[in-house]
Amino acid sequence: MKILFTGGGTGGHILPIIAVLRELKKLHQKNARIGRTPKEKNLDIFYIGPKDNFGDLLFAQEGIKVKNVLAGKIRRYWGIKSFFENIADFFKTPIGIIQSFFYIFFTAPDLIFSKGGYGSIPAVIAGWILRIPIFLHESDAVPGLSNKILAKFASRIFTSFPKTKNFPLSKTILVGDPIRNELLEGDRGEAKEFFKIESEKQVVMIMGGSQGSQRINDKVLEILPEMLKNFEIILQCGEENFQQVRAEANAIINEESKKYFHIFPFLKEADLKKAFAICDIIVSRAGSASIFEISALGKPSILIPLPESAQNHQVENAYSYARTGAAIVLEESNITPYFLLGKIKNLLDDPEEIRIMSDGAKSFSKPQATKEIAKYLLDSSLGK
Numbered sequence: 001m002k003i004l005f006t007g008g009g010t011g012g013h014i015l016p017i018i019a020v021l022r023e024l025k026k027l028h029q030k031n032a033r034i035g036r037t038p039k040e041k042n043l044d045i046f047y048i049g050p051k052d053n054f055g056d057l058l059f060a061q062e063g064i065k066v067k068n069v070l071a072g073k074i075r076r077y078w079g080i081k082s083f084f085e086n087i088a089d090f091f092k093t094p095i096g097i098i099q100s101f102f103y104i105f106f107t108a109p110d111l112i113f114s115k116g117g118y119g120s121i122p123a124v125i126a127g128w129i130l131r132i133p134i135f136l137h138e139s140d141a142v143p144g145l146s147n148k149i150l151a152k153f154a155s156r157i158f159t160s161f162p163k164t165k166n167f168p169l170s171k172t173i174l175v176g177d178p179i180r181n182e183l184l185e186g187d188r189g190e191a192k193e194f195f196k197i198e199s200e201k202q203v204v205m206i207m208g209g210s211q212g213s214q215r216i217n218d219k220v221l222e223i224l225p226e227m228l229k230n231f232e233i234i235l236q237c238g239e240e241n242f243q244q245v246r247a248e249a250n251a252i253i254n255e256e257s258k259k260y261f262h263i264f265p266f267l268k269e270a271d272l273k274k275a276f277a278i279c280d281i282i283v284s285r286a287g288s289a290s291i292f293e294i295s296a297l298g299k300p301s302i303l304i305p306l307p308e309s310a311q312n313h314q315v316e317n318a319y320s321y322a323r324t325g326a327a328i329v330l331e332e333s334n335i336t337p338y339f340l341l342g343k344i345k346n347l348l349d350d351p352e353e354i355r356i357m358s359d360g361a362k363s364f365s366k367p368q369a370t371k372e373i374a375k376y377l378l379d380s381s382l383g384k
Contacts, residue, residue, distance in 0.1 A: 072118065111132060111380055137160075158174075186277025226341060281354075325357060
């Protein structure tokens with residue numbers, strides 16, 4: 001059995017793929033033990049997509065073979081720079097399709113699973129030309145442009161949100177967003193030791209997506225001394241922002257407060273699950289991966305959607321999730337640092353609201369999404 005994954009652009013595309021391929025391996029091993037899968041049927045997993053150092057490193061850690069191909073990104077914001085970048089990228093996609101065609105022809109996968117993003121277009125089109133079954137997954141409440149284009153080539157389309165539009169109902173299966181179940185296994189004791197948390201203060205985790213958010217960082221810095229009087233703060237600020245944010249933070253907080261401030265450029269999985277285990281609430285962007293991880297944890301959250309997200313999908317994600325009572329949505333254009341601080345304080349001072357939001361998060365969660373997708377792919381590759 002050979003399964004080819006594709007997708008790319010951000011961690012929101014790559015991390016769900018990691019979750020599914022891990023589950024595929026577990027399910028294949030289990031099926032082989034109980035005789036559901038012939039023992040001579042090995043499972044080979046491949047990935048094809050644009051060059052991405054973050055993604056390529058994650059796949060290498062999972063032992064997955066990676067093929068990099070060209071893919072053109074469509075920038076829907078106007079500017080001289082973006083205009084010329086779009087022209088240059090226009091030629092990348094046809095080249096990427098040719099590269100993908102030959103790779104897929106010689107690899108001969110049983111099916112292709114696409115997570116969306118501009119990086120998925122070459123492989124899906126090449127796979128369709130070669131008559132390889134295509135399975136798409138759409139994470140967001142509003143479908144991305146790539147998946148809108150590729151939906152016509154798909155045998156099945158998995159969706160995360162109940163009201164995701166623009167796909168044929170006959171092809172669509174609502175499953176949720178696949179998450180790494182290992183993130184749910186954090187231990188509070190280990191977390192206290194790792195983060196050196198010794199106080200009884202409540203813990204606020206703040207993250208701006210896999211790449212961080214400078215604008216969220218700036219708001220946090222403005223209120224950081226006041227926040228540290230009340231809370232312990234875990235801040236994932238992004239690789240590019242780390243040195244600057246740390247330097248600014250050190251300049252504005254006193255020595256006593258520094259022990260309550262835990263700043264990281266990026267939290268690896270082993271550390272992220274510790275942060276999830278010990279935090280009381282999460283302040284986050286509203287990418288689907290973040291939302292489904294937060295909901296599976298049952299943690300109350302304050303969501304600040306990225307206003308420039310394609311087709312406003314983070315705003316739609318946030319409000320779709322908030323309807324369950326699980327989250328407070330603050331649109332970036334409407335909040336000041338002290339308004340954000342007030343929301344955090346009010347929430348953490350209200351145990352009943354915390355309970356209601358936690359229940360709402362759990363009701364939205366789809367913890368079986370990863371297993372459902374993996375089982376569907378494995379059965380399909382076996383012709384079941």
